[in-house]
Amino acid sequence: MPAKNAFYAQSGGVTAVLNASACGVIETARAHRKHMGKVYAGRNGIIGALREDLIDTSKETPSAIHGLLSTPAGAFGSCRHKLKSLEENPAEYQRLIDVFRAHNIGYFFYNGGGDSADTCLKVSQLSQSMGYPLQAIHIPKTIDNDLPLTDTCPGFGSVAKYVAISTREAGLDVASMCETSTKVFILEVMGRHAGWIAAAAGLAAEQDGDAPHIILFPEIAFDRVKFLAKVQRTVKRWGHCVIVASEGTQDKQGGFLSESGLTDAFGHSQLGGLAPALASMIKQELGYKYHWAVADYLQRSARHIASQTDLDQAYAVGKAAVEYAVQGRNAIMPAIIRGKGKKYSWHIGEAPLAAVANQEKKMPRAYISRDGFSITPEARAYLEPLIAGEAYPEYRNGLPRYVRLKLTPVPRKLKSAFKV
Amino acid sequence: MPAKNAFYAQSGGVTAVLNASACGVIETARAHRKHMGKVYAGRNGIIGALREDLIDTSKETPSAIHGLLSTPAGAFGSCRHKLKSLEENPAEYQRLIDVFRAHNIGYFFYNGGGDSADTCLKVSQLSQSMGYPLQAIHIPKTIDNDLPLTDTCPGFGSVAKYVAISTREAGLDVASMCETSTKVFILEVMGRHAGWIAAAAGLAAEQDGDAPHIILFPEIAFDRVKFLAKVQRTVKRWGHCVIVASEGTQDKQGGFLSESGLTDAFGHSQLGGLAPALASMIKQELGYKYHWAVADYLQRSARHIASQTDLDQAYAVGKAAVEYAVQGRNAIMPAIIRGKGKKYSWHIGEAPLAAVANQEKKMPRAYISRDGFSITPEARAYLEPLIAGEAYPEYRNGLPRYVRLKLTPVPRKLKSAFKV
Numbered sequence: 001m002p003a004k005n006a007f008y009a010q011s012g013g014v015t016a017v018l019n020a021s022a023c024g025v026i027e028t029a030r031a032h033r034k035h036m037g038k039v040y041a042g043r044n045g046i047i048g049a050l051r052e053d054l055i056d057t058s059k060e061t062p063s064a065i066h067g068l069l070s071t072p073a074g075a076f077g078s079c080r081h082k083l084k085s086l087e088e089n090p091a092e093y094q095r096l097i098d099v100f101r102a103h104n105i106g107y108f109f110y111n112g113g114g115d116s117a118d119t120c121l122k123v124s125q126l127s128q129s130m131g132y133p134l135q136a137i138h139i140p141k142t143i144d145n146d147l148p149l150t151d152t153c154p155g156f157g158s159v160a161k162y163v164a165i166s167t168r169e170a171g172l173d174v175a176s177m178c179e180t181s182t183k184v185f186i187l188e189v190m191g192r193h194a195g196w197i198a199a200a201a202g203l204a205a206e207q208d209g210d211a212p213h214i215i216l217f218p219e220i221a222f223d224r225v226k227f228l229a230k231v232q233r234t235v236k237r238w239g240h241c242v243i244v245a246s247e248g249t250q251d252k253q254g255g256f257l258s259e260s261g262l263t264d265a266f267g268h269s270q271l272g273g274l275a276p277a278l279a280s281m282i283k284q285e286l287g288y289k290y291h292w293a294v295a296d297y298l299q300r301s302a303r304h305i306a307s308q309t310d311l312d313q314a315y316a317v318g319k320a321a322v323e324y325a326v327q328g329r330n331a332i333m334p335a336i337i338r339g340k341g342k343k344y345s346w347h348i349g350e351a352p353l354a355a356v357a358n359q360e361k362k363m364p365r366a367y368i369s370r371d372g373f374s375i376t377p378e379a380r381a382y383l384e385p386l387i388a389g390e391a392y393p394e395y396r397n398g399l400p401r402y403v404r405l406k407l408t409p410v411p412r413k414l415k416s417a418f419k420v
Numbered sequence: 421m422p423a424k425n426a427f428y429a430q431s432g433g434v435t436a437v438l439n440a441s442a443c444g445v446i447e448t449a450r451a452h453r454k455h456m457g458k459v460y461a462g463r464n465g466i467i468g469a470l471r472e473d474l475i476d477t478s479k480e481t482p483s484a485i486h487g488l489l490s491t492p493a494g495a496f497g498s499c500r501h502k503l504k505s506l507e508e509n510p511a512e513y514q515r516l517i518d519v520f521r522a523h524n525i526g527y528f529f530y531n532g533g534g535d536s537a538d539t540c541l542k543v544s545q546l547s548q549s550m551g552y553p554l555q556a557i558h559i560p561k562t563i564d565n566d567l568p569l570t571d572t573c574p575g576f577g578s579v580a581k582y583v584a585i586s587t588r589e590a591g592l593d594v595a596s597m598c599e600t601s602t603k604v605f606i607l608e609v610m611g612r613h614a615g616w617i618a619a620a621a622g623l624a625a626e627q628d629g630d631a632p633h634i635i636l637f638p639e640i641a642f643d644r645v646k647f648l649a650k651v652q653r654t655v656k657r658w659g660h661c662v663i664v665a666s667e668g669t670q671d672k673q674g675g676f677l678s679e680s681g682l683t684d685a686f687g688h689s690q691l692g693g694l695a696p697a698l699a700s701m702i703k704q705e706l707g708y709k710y711h712w713a714v715a716d717y718l719q720r721s722a723r724h725i726a727s728q729t730d731l732d733q734a735y736a737v738g739k740a741a742v743e744y745a746v747q748g749r750n751a752i753m754p755a756i757i758r759g760k761g762k763k764y765s766w767h768i769g770e771a772p773l774a775a776v777a778n779q780e781k782k783m784p785r786a787y788i789s790r791d792g793f794s795i796t797p798e799a800r801a802y803l804e805p806l807i808a809g810e811a812y813p814e815y816r817n818g819l820p821r822y823v824r825l826k827l828t829p830v831p832r833k834l835k836s837a838f839k840v
Contacts, residue, residue, distance in 0.1 A: 014592075014597065044600065047600065073593045073596040074596035077595075077596055077599055078596045079599055080597075080600045161818055161819075164818070166718050166722075168820065169493070169717075169718065169721035169723060172492055172721060172822065173720065173721040174717065175493065176434045176493040176494035176495075177494075177499075179464040179467065179497055180464065180465075180467065180499040181499070181500050293713075293714050294712065294713050295713060295718065297711055297713060298713050298715070301592060302589060303589060304585050386818075387818035387819070389818065392812070397804055397807075397808065398584070398727065398807035399581075399584055399588060399623065402588065402592065
């Protein structure tokens with residue numbers, strides 16, 4: 001009997017190093033041919049399994065697979081689709097089993113964040129609940145850095161590096177201009193529920209007066225009066241003020257500031273755009289000339305300046321997932337464990353999926369300064385190693401060479417289609 | 421009699437490689453000690469001269485000066501201040517001469533764009549008009565790439581590289597997500613009057629279907645119907661659509677789309693923000709889920725991914741300015757001349773300042789595709805060499821090491837202050 005094949009899928013928001021995990025999975029599976037057959041990737045995540053839309057990664061050359069290491073986003077396509085519970089939608093689970101059985105799939109690797117961990121946990125229980133033998137392993141990935149039991153989440157370190165660098169660079173720009181022009185610069189960064197990404201901007205400040213001067217965290221209720229006073233004090237002291245604002249910044253009632261009722265010329269509500277809203281508030285109240293930037297997808301796809309630590313860890317969790325699988329493990333997640341010593345070190349450990357799914361790791365209050373506008377030395381000690389090292393991609397004609405896979409479909413075996 | 425000192429100032433919007441020109445000036449001046457004394461930099465540009473607020477660059481170590489090569493923005497501070505004509509404001513010119521005479525300044529190096537070239541030209545005429553011997557040389561710098569007589573303007577190549585890379589990276593991101601989530605991504609880039617920067621994004625597209633799918637240029641009047649049709653066609657064909665929009669995009673009446681009457685919750689007009697306005701229009705008319713980014717200062721300060729070509733040229737124009745000065749030249753600008761061969765080459769030539777000042781180099785219509793939404797092979801041939809090479813800075817603790825100068829003031833010699 002041939003070795004069981006593996007199913008691999010990317011889920012949720014993509015990152016600069018998500019494909020490095022895919023590379024870790026596929027290269028390691030190829031090294032374990034005796035125990036693991038082919039790796040089939042779901043086109044657009046779990047939806048690819050439901051639609052029987054599988055990609056045969058064995059058709060890709062070793063160099064193409066290796067090229068995934070330096071290619072951002074999700075080479076196989078991702079999706080936002082959360083499986084309901086077995087009770088609510090048994091048809092979806094039955095369909096997964098039909099597809100897996102048709103393609104002799106015995107390993108399920110799901111590469112995503114908190115929601116995906118939950119899906120992966122449900123799939124891991126299919127052996128018991130529906131009598132189909134399957135090992136399900138979750139591979140952590142999320143720029144939100146909010147998975148429990150792992151020191152960090154692959155994808156976060158690279159966003160953190162991008163945001164810290166961009167803050168330092170734009171900070172120098174404003175400092176150059178502020179005598180006669182722009183006094184306030186606002187950079188809006190991702191982080192709907194937690195301030196990890198905004199906190200990383202704090203790494204840019206090494207000396208008194210360095211940008212960022214103010215960080216807005218979702219964890220700290222926005223206080224307009226205190227905020228404006230700090231902006232004014234900073235401009236008076238340093239001539240300019242650089243603000244890094246998490247998109248998830250909330251008012252005291254828990255409403256997102258970014259949904260504070262902006263409307264366009266036609267009266268349509270204008271979502272997103274915390275940065276322009278803050279800029280407008282500052283202009284109105286303090287009169288300062290401002291500039292603002294919204295990094296959006298640029299921050300999470302910035303493979304050109306990915307963190308080497310992050311890249312190594314992304315590869316390592318993919319590799320470990322396959323190794324755990326061939327050891328017969330199920331319902332676990334390879335986790336990044338930080339060493340105890342003063343010098344940063346890490347290794348991969350094993351976290352039970354039941355303890356990972358649907359848990360959010362919040363940023364400790366001790367990472368935020370007492371006034372709520374900056375990070376503490378404790379936060380710096382945690383964050384700094386995660387952005388260490390520059391994992392530059394190769395370039396051709398001045399642009400990064402990102403790999404293009406063939407994405408050869410696996411021939412369909414089932415007659416029925418499935419509507420997702 | 422000691423050699424005359426030099427005055428150097430940075431002017432207008434700063435760039436990723438402006439300090440490389442400063443480095444070229446200072447290092448070359450140090451190599452010509454017999455003919456050129458000290459280089460005094462104006463703190464915050466020409467304002468520093470008017471206020472007699474000069475920085476003694478001779479107090480900086482060679483390694484600090486060399487560090488300018490890899491430090492973005494304006495290390496001496498820049499300003500937006502255009503000198504009026506001699507007739508309108510003779511006091512300013514008299515003040516300049518007083519300060520220059522007090523500090524034995526015989527060379528004037530002005531590092532800026534079109535407005536600065538005009539100022540520099542006026543200063544170059546002071547020898548004649550006010551009898552003070554002075555050689556004025558303009559050093560080109562502007563991300564707008566709109567100076568005449570030079571093939572390109574230092575600063576532009578690095579923005580072009582950043583924008584092309586960011587477009588490619590974000591394009592892969594949207595392509596990964598589009599099956600179930602974001603269909604349209606809009607990146608707003610700088611370029612108030614010309615589409616050079618937006619055009620550079622076009623370099624990211626190598627094959628059919630690659631991002632960007634639509635570029636909006638200031639040179640092409642925005643046609644809402646045509647634009648929305650193209651967005652829809654692109655999403656239907658490729659599943660997603662990446663739009664790069666120049667902030668200077670205008671409607672048929674010549675009004676900026678970014679000033680199309682956005683108001684915030686308090687009814688304040690909301691300037692800037694073409695990207696959210698376009699996103700809102702697309703959502704309203706076509707219903708697509710969108711994301712948008714505004715790069716703003718991030719694009720022009722992104723020294724972490726500066727173009728090596730751009731960096732080399734920025735240094736070269738600074739170096740050439742000093743060499744021309746010691747040869748006795750006045751009222752000129754070192755220009756970048758492109759070689760005729762098929763393989764890209766360049767050298768420094770000399771452009772008369774009178775032909776540079778107050779002229780804007782527009783992007784040729786032949787660089788824009790017939791439908792107005794992309795670039796032509798001709799544009800690509802022009803742009804591609806300008807983003808070649810990656811001039812990485814050094815890193816420490818995961819962040820670029822940008823130099824901090826001592827900025828030692830030159831003791832004041834004049835009794836009178838001057839209000840700017």
